[in-house]
Structures are given as structure tokens and as C-alpha cells.
Amino acid sequence: MTVTAAQPSQPAQPSGGRSSAELIAVEEAKLAHNYHPLPVVVARAQGAHVEDVEGRRYLDLLAGYSALNFGHGNPVLLEAAHRQLDRVTLTSRAFHNDRLAGFAESLADLTGLDTTLPMNTGAEAVESAVKIARKWAYEVKGVAPGQAEIIVAAGNFHGRTTTIVSFSDDPTARTGFGPFTPGFTTVPYNDLAAIEAAIGENTAAVLIEPIQGEAGVLIPHDGYLAGVRELTRRTGTLFIADEIQSGLGRTGTTLAVQHESVLPDLLLLGKALGGGIVPVSAVVGRADVMGVLRPGEHGSTFGGNPLAAAVGSAVVGLLETGEYQQRAKELGEVLDARLAALVGRGVVAYRARGLWAGVDIDPAFGTGREISERMMAAGVLVKDTHGSTIRIAPPLCIEEEDLLHALGVLEGVLAG
Numbered sequence: 001m002t003v004t005a006a007q008p009s010q011p012a013q014p015s016g017g018r019s020s021a022e023l024i025a026v027e028e029a030k031l032a033h034n035y036h037p038l039p040v041v042v043a044r045a046q047g048a049h050v051e052d053v054e055g056r057r058y059l060d061l062l063a064g065y066s067a068l069n070f071g072h073g074n075p076v077l078l079e080a081a082h083r084q085l086d087r088v089t090l091t092s093r094a095f096h097n098d099r100l101a102g103f104a105e106s107l108a109d110l111t112g113l114d115t116t117l118p119m120n121t122g123a124e125a126v127e128s129a130v131k132i133a134r135k136w137a138y139e140v141k142g143v144a145p146g147q148a149e150i151i152v153a154a155g156n157f158h159g160r161t162t163t164i165v166s167f168s169d170d171p172t173a174r175t176g177f178g179p180f181t182p183g184f185t186t187v188p189y190n191d192l193a194a195i196e197a198a199i200g201e202n203t204a205a206v207l208i209e210p211i212q213g214e215a216g217v218l219i220p221h222d223g224y225l226a227g228v229r230e231l232t233r234r235t236g237t238l239f240i241a242d243e244i245q246s247g248l249g250r251t252g253t254t255l256a257v258q259h260e261s262v263l264p265d266l267l268l269l270g271k272a273l274g275g276g277i278v279p280v281s282a283v284v285g286r287a288d289v290m291g292v293l294r295p296g297e298h299g300s301t302f303g304g305n306p307l308a309a310a311v312g313s314a315v316v317g318l319l320e321t322g323e324y325q326q327r328a329k330e331l332g333e334v335l336d337a338r339l340a341a342l343v344g345r346g347v348v349a350y351r352a353r354g355l356w357a358g359v360d361i362d363p364a365f366g367t368g369r370e371i372s373e374r375m376m377a378a379g380v381l382v383k384d385t386h387g388s389t390i391r392i393a394p395p396l397c398i399e400e401e402d403l404l405h406a407l408g409v410l411e412g413v414l415a416g
């Protein structure tokens with residue numbers, strides 16, 4: 001690994017001279033309350049280390065929900081961004097730009113798929129795939145107008161737009177936001193028979209996360225992804241894999257579907273594709289499927305902008321070396337072993353693949369939030385999900401000793 005987690009070189013400058021507590025108070029007053037952040041105000045970061053306004057240092061075990069797979073301030077990605085900032089940053093797709101061709105080529109080489117639709121956020125990639133799948137169903141599969149169905153999995157997380165929350169089953173994500181977009185059928189996750197029973201002549205696609213991240217890092221049984229591939233192939237249905245969180249090295253392979261040697265028809269990338277610098281997402285897919293989109297039918301002012309393409313290409317360059325995947329795999333074994341030792345000592349169960357784990361905390365030891373707060377006080381940042389689960393997903397460049405230290409903190413917090 002060439003990238004090391006360098007230490008912040010200078011003390012943090014308190015923002016505008018205000019303390020963390022003062023900044024949090026202003027946020028409370030002036031920001032929409034759609035988040036409940038841990039009470040840490042980050043002022044700078046490098047590698048897997050972040051530093052708050054007062055200069056307290058923490059290890060980042062969340063990595064921006066995997067948007068920071070390559071670490072804070074990754075020098076290769078920063079250099080790509082800096083160079084591009086001075087040349088050209090935005091053209092819109094009304095004109096070509098000299099970074100987009102290379103970005104699309106690199107994504108094709110990385111994924112084994114043909115064609116890229118560049119977007120910005122993950123939710124936009126999901127929305128785009130929904131539109132492509134529906135259009136493909138009408139134009140290619142011959143589904144009657146307005147009848148296309150997309151099969152999704154219970155417990156899914158695909159983003160926050162009105163259409164996407166229409167097929168969420170999380171009441172917090174949905175309640176109060178209807179009316180909802182029709183055309184989605186929910187089946188249990190990790191249940192091939194349920195998908196088989198749900199597929200009908202109007203089914204355009206099956207849309208799943210190869211590992212359900214927000215649900216608590218739920219890993220399907222071996223054979224599930226290959227089974228979805230086989231079922232969709234046999235029934236002339238598209239397989240859309242949402243790898244916005246699971247992809248780009250996190251699980252020890254470039255894509256989580258590669259654990260079962262599966263190639264979906266449409267692949268959704270986001271988060272780490274922007275290197276933690278700019279929002280970059282993409283639908284990467286089979287040329288014949290992507291071909292249903294024609295000029296004017298879909299777009300984005302910022303999608304495929306030269307800065308995004310330059311950073312995205314540099315991200316692909318990092319993955320082409322295989323170093324990050326290898327590191328996720330090796331450190332993943334360390335993570336797995338340490339978590340195994342905590343089962344029965346505050347941990348009820350955990351699931352891990354690569355450098356990614358969902359850890360179910362025994363409620364007798366505290367809620368996920370309480371454990372996260374206690375870990376924060378001890379200098380380690382994690383995030384709870386679904387009450388009693390905490391998620392561990394450090395930057396893939398984290399040093400082994402830092403990972404061991406952070407897991408020691410978890411152990412200490414659970415030991416009281």
C-alpha cells in the first residue's frame with residue numbers, strides 16, 4: 001500500500017473562532033433536522049484520521065458510508081482533482097469534454113460492461129436505472145404501456161427520492177411522503193423462490209443490493225446472486241445490481257457480485273466513485289439495454305462533468321492496481337477475527353465481508369447510538385443503524401494497527 005494514513009500536520013483552526021458546541025448549536029437552529037449526527041465537528045482529515053475543531057483526533061470507521069474508500073485526502077485523487085480544477089470543470093453535455101471518453105472506457109474495463117451513463121448522486125443512478133429498465137421493457141420486451149414492474153427486496157436502501165422511497169419498506173423513510181410511484185413489487189431479501197414467483201410477463205427488472213448495507217450489512221447466502229442472474233436470464237428480465245455502497249473495493253473484490261462471478265445487466269456505482277471529493281455516480285450496463293436512451297430522453301447538467309470524470313478515472317486507476325481490494329480482503333480477515341472474539345461479550349452477532357461489518361450489539365450493553373457515542377468519546381467514529389447495529393467500514397487505506405486499536409476501543413466500550 002503506497003497510501004499511508006498521514007497525521008494531520010497542523011492544529012485545526014477553530015472555524016470562525018467558534019467551538020464545536022457553538023457550531024452544533026448553530027446547526028440545530030439553521031439546518032433542517034433530517035440527520036442526527038454524532039456530536040463531533042470535523043475540521044480536517046487525512047487517510048483514516050479526522051480531527052475536530054478543538055484538535056481532538058479520531059479514527060474514521062464509517063468512511064462517509066464508503067464514499068471515502070480510498071481515504072480522506074488521498075494524494076492521487078487530490079492531484080487528479082487539482083489538475084482538472086485548473087483546466088476545465090464543467091461543460092454540460094451540450095458539448096463534449098476531453099475527460100469523459102477515458103472515464104467511460106475505464107469503467108468498461110473495470111466492470112466488464114459496455115456503456116456508461118454518468119450521473120452525480122447514487123439516487124440519480126437508481127432513478128436512471130428505473131427509467132432505463134422501464135423503457136427497455138416497453139421497447140424490447142414488449143410489455144404493455146404503463147405496465148412495467150420492477151422487483152425489489154425487503155429492507156432495501158436505494159436512496160431518498162420520491163420514487164425510491166416508494167419502494168422502501170422503512171416507515172421512517174416513507175411516512176408523510178406519499179403519494180408513491182407505482183410499479184414495484186417487494187419480495188423478501190435472500191429468497192430466490194420469492195423472486196421466481198414474483199417474475200411475470202410485465203417484469204422489467206430485479207433490483208437488489210448484493211449486500212444490504214443500510215439494513216445492517218446483510219450478506220445473502222452463497223448462490224443467491226448467481227441464482228438471481230440465472231433466473232433473470234431465463235425469464236428475459238434485467239438484473240440491476242446496486243453496488244453504490246458495496247462496490248469499488250469495499251468487500252475485497254472490485255464488485256460484490258464478483259464473489260459469485262456474476263455480471264449484472266445494469267450496475268449502479270456511486271459513493272466511492274467520486275473519491276470523497278465530488279459526487280459521481282454511474283449506471284454501467286449492456287450496450288443493447290443502455291441503447292434505449294436517445295437524445296433528450298434523460299440527462300443531468302452536472303453528470304459527466306470534466307472534474308467528476310477526472311476524479312472518477314483516477315478512482316478506477318486506483319482499483320486497477322488491485323491493491324485496495326487486496327487490502328480490504330486482508331484487513332477484512334483481521335476484522336472478522338476480532339469481531340468473532342466479541343460474540344457473547346456484548347456482540348450478539350455480526351456479518352462481515354471484506355472491510356465491512358454490521359455488528360449487532362446486545363441491548364443490555366446499550367443501544368447502537370450509545371455505543372457509537374462511547375466510542376466517539378474514546379476517539380473512534382462509527383454509526384449505528386436500526387437501533388442496535390453498528391456499522392464498521394473504515395477507509396481501505398487504514399493501517400492495521402489503527403484498525404486493531406479501533407476494535408480494541410469497541411471491546412473496551414463493551415467491557416464497560
Ligand SMILES: *Cc1c(COP(=O)(O)O)cnc(C)c1O
Nearest residue numbers: 121122123157158159242244245
Ligand atoms: C447511499 C446509497 C444510495 C444513495 O446514494 P446517494 O448518493 O446518497 O443518493 C443508493 N443505494 C445504496 C445501496 C446506497 O448505499
